[in-house]
Amino acid sequence: MKRFRSAFPAFASACLAAVIVSAARPQYGGTLRIDTRANIRTLDPAASPSDVVETAASNRIAPLVFEPLVFVDPAGGLKPLLAASWESQAGGKRWRFRMRGGVRLHDGTPLEPWHVATSLRGVESTWTIAADGDAIVIDLPQPRPSLPWELTDRRHAIAVRRTPTEMIGTGPFRIDRIDAGRVWLRAHDSYWSGRPFVDIVQIEMGRSFAAQLTDLEVGRADLIELQPTDARRLTQRGLQVAASRPLDLFALVFEPHRAGSSSEPLRRSLARAFERVALCNVLLQGRAEPAETLLPAWLSGYAPAFAAPAGLPLSRSAIMRLPVDQRTLTLRVEAGDALARSIAERIAVDARESGVLVTVQVPAGLAPRPDVRLVRVGLDATSPDRALARVMAALGSRTVALATNEPAPAIGAPLDVVLRVERALLEASIVVPVAHVPELYGVGERVDEWDAQPVTATGGWNLANLWLKPPAPEARARP
């Protein structure tokens, strides 16, 4: 009896620990349901998406199926993926990538170097790509020191075409079916990094933000896209919100007829008129960062020390003395971007307090020419030079030419060059950063994971490492 008394707590503790471990242990199986606004026609890495929304969604889904040779780790730079290592020769004109061993395609066959060479030849016709033992050799017409960075792009993911319509890759999931409005991905049992926990990923396409929110709340979805304004609603309901680092830049871009030097004081006044901190903390519920620079601090590192463009803004009385047509601005936002509209309306309220009359224009069709646009630019989460170059490309050559004569920084350009170019770009207040906004996702109650978030810092979907909790006993008993 005494022995029993002394053994019982130990037994109870062991049982409790077993229950806890059992509850926390990864579970295989189940269907992970994801909602997205995008309508994806194909996951072919070489295909060009039709719009920004499809591009963003494809950038998240395609890596689940097709993997590149190398990828970008925000913390550690370039990391090998399908390539185990690489080296350059001839000053960057020849590159040799040694392939990772044990990688299998979705049909179970081993990934051979010639598969990789064939895939890359499909998107880069000027490169000479050959298999050489367990490696591939890429000969380039010109030296490209940044080739590994370029290979991180989705277009360079390895896709093996079995039939004109069937493609397979090496990712943790394989394409099971693509219907109108829905994509099914099935777990790749022979994935080189270990089989994913969930069996199937079902992606519902064309779902509005409101519909996604409802789907998550009623348990019809496990992972949804989320707007910052809705984040609090989910947390109040005990649901998890997953966020990337700020990957979207909102910026005001003045049109050419408002980009002259005579309009610079008004532009500068508008740039100072709205309160970025209140906008991010209140309107965006603290899920965004006020932006004084184009590149976020996590990417450039210099943002906190970035000095605002020189020149004082006009006082309210000075603005009020301007003719009404000069201090009246039409601010255009894309019709489908509710977040951009909210930001624009807040800017309009703040601007009105400063004497600048801003009318928000949300055109559904043809509309009068605006004076300024609120643009949303997806940042390239790789390196400052690449990110700034991409921002400048997204702003358009005409806008960039109005703002500065500085060319976009070359790939691999040092940080001081990137800083100089960005400073020049913002000098005339033709481009005015507003906020950096992360990608937000609502995570359902069924989703569980060890330590990784469902979404990586760079926005990738970390679906291979999450699993679905088993249903509660009462739910299990329910027919």
Add this chain to the structure above:
Amino acid sequence: MTLRNRLFALVSAAVALTVVLVTSTVASSARRAFAAVDAQRTAALVAQIRREFAAEGEQVIARLERIAASDAVLRTAGDVGRSKSDLSLHVGEAAPLASAQGLDFLDLVGDNGTIISSAHWPARFGYRHPWAADVKPPASAAFLQRVDLPGEVALGLLATLTVTAGDRRLLVTGGRRLDQHFLNALVLPQGTRVLLYRNLEPEVSRQQLIDASGVVPEAAPLDPLIARVRQSGQEAREDVAWPEAETVDALPLKGHDGTVLGVLLISSSRRELSALVTRIRWSGIGFGALGLAFGFGLSYVLASRVTRPVEQLAEAARAVAAGDWNAGVDVSAASSEIAALAEAFATMTGQLVDQRDRLVQAERVAAWRELARRLAHELKNPLFPLRLTLDNLRRARTLPPGEFNEVFEEGMGALATGLANLNTVVGRFSDFARMPVPEWADVSPNAVVQQTARLFQAQLEAPGQPAIVVALDLDPSAGSIRADGEQIGRALQNLLLNAIDAMPRGGQLTIRTRRSAGGILLDVADTGEGLTAEERERLFTPYYTTKQHGTGLGLAIVQAVVTDHGGKIWVDSTPARGTTFHIELPVGPTPCEKAAL
């Protein structure tokens, strides 16, 4: 104006005056009745709208109370009551609350007047609410308020509640927009509509005038009324043609501070009144037409009894004047006075006919006497040489045969000449008795004149003849006429012979042709002694002559020819200065020719 027309005018005027008086009286009564009904209807509608406003306000308050009691507002109020709480977490509270309660406007306002959350203008968080902290209406009352929205200003029926948290308070202010949806919810009687002018701009703006279907187009006729109510703040009423006649009652809608924030326009259609007045007017016109018809019938009957016999008498008198001596009047339907008049007329015409017959008989005797005298005169001249010849022959029986033969031959010649003269005289009378029918052809009057003048040229130029100068004044545009050229020429010869005889001491004979309105005018003028009045009167009487050797048939033949050609002849004469005969002949086919064809 005839008696019938006067009767007609009199009856018509009486009927029309009566109809106008009755119509205007009935229309005026209808207008007054409609105005009374319209006033009652408008009053009822105003009362209904006030009730609707009150009910709407109560609903707004009830919904605000539910919002104020919600967890979200209580949490917000709690955070307001805490000094270091993060109010930004509540920025999105208002929109779902307003949506759930069906409110168009909702603001959660902090104790210091700062907007914490706004449903209708989410971007305005953090700014001071323009009026929530200042308004002091009774807690249970809704009020009108202008509400700022992004890009516009709206009019709303709002209320404000206070949620207390500790020593702090949270103002919950919200309400519904006053727009076409509010107007749409009103139950209106037939022929009535309600419009709302939202007094949100410095000047009268037609964009702010709405009805149940939205902005009212072409509302310019209402501008003065709206402007009057805006300025005075008092109710007003006006009849407006818009486009039909309508009576519009305008009620000012005031905010909690007495400012006129809107004008409610209740329009009652005057279509029914207009339709009734139109019906009355048309009835009047119909009755007037009936009255006119009655007047016409009455005047016709009266005319049948009075004026028609008079007209028949006048017609008979005209017929008698025209030579119809047998014209009579049927006075069987006439009154006694008219009948007596008709009998007197008949007696008069009978006596006139008797007198005419006697006159004709006397003239016929006179004519026979004149004919006998003329015949005796004409025959006496040729018979006298015959008698002398017969006496010479009787006396010559005693002469030697040679001388007898000479006398016999001379006597036979004289007898033959005398018989020829007798034959000529008889032939003239025979010709006049049997005037030939004209042979119609296109004849140039100028050519006839020239041909006739040539016939007389030798006679006039013969030695011992008086010096007569013939002057032809011919119109080149005379053209041609339809006539018998030979008869016209013979008539012209008779006129020339008369003219030559009228100028025994010479003179000027002028023959003239002219175009005239009636056709061709042919004048023969002499410069002889002229005619007396009696001669002019009897000039064309057969067998009348002023000449020693004339038969009196020349001018009668001329008149007969002219008459057969459908023309006319007349004479102008001045004693001692000459005589001019005028003949006018038609150009086209004459009735005589048509009758002959």
